[in-house]
Amino acid sequence: xxxxxxxxxxxxxxxxxxxxxxxxxxxxxASIEEVLSVLTAxxxxxxVEEKGSRKLCxxxxxxxxxxxxxxxxxxxxxxxxxxxxxLQHGTARKAEDIMHRQLIKCxxxxxxxxxxxxxxxxxxxxLPVVENDEIVGEVTVHYLLQILLGKR
Numbered sequence: 001x002x003x004x005x006x007x008x009x010x011x012x013x014x015x016x017x018x019x020x021x022x023x024x025x026x027x028x029x030a031s032i033e034e035v036l037s038v039l040t041a042x043x044x045x046x047x048v049e050e051k052g053s054r055k056l057c058x059x060x061x062x063x064x065x066x067x068x069x070x071x072x073x074x075x076x077x078x079x080x081x082x083x084x085x086x087l088q089h090g091t092a093r094k095a096e097d098i099m100h101r102q103l104i105k106c107x108x109x110x111x112x113x114x115x116x117x118x119x120x121x122x123x124x125x126x127l128p129v130v131e132n133d134e135i136v137g138e139v140t141v142h143y144l145l146q147i148l149l150g151k152r
Contacts, residue, residue: 007113028096054134058099105130
């Protein structure tokens with residue numbers, strides 16, 4: 001496939017059923033242990049409002065939990081909380097405590113070229129595909145490379 005043609009394709013043209021049912025999802029009230037359990041098999045997990053829901057409210061990546069499990073640094077005062085988010089100090093108890101809330105998203109109608117620009121500008125390797133505030137899939141660099149090379 002030529003690159004120009006690839007950039008013009010819409011996300012709805014490349015998304016497949018696997019990207020709908022195989023999404024790593026966890027509800028915002030899930031414990032940190034549940035989050036860590038998912039991250040043993042995946043490099044990220046999408047956080048939804050409640051179990052059974054697809055209303056997206058955040059994401060947690062491996063690098064986010066790295067700060068939680070690394071040895072603590074000197075105490076710091078952040079926004080009135082003595083130690084910020086920490087497992088050791090008990091300020092991280094559930095998924096919503098450590099998730100990123102400000103998400104960069106795409107929709108089924110977005111063109112791949114536009115999605116790639118967003119990813120590059122934000123330094124991201126994955127974006128959720130969202131319709132009506134609900135996650136319906138995800139686009140990753142890995143998946144886009146497979147599409148470009150005709151392996152999907």
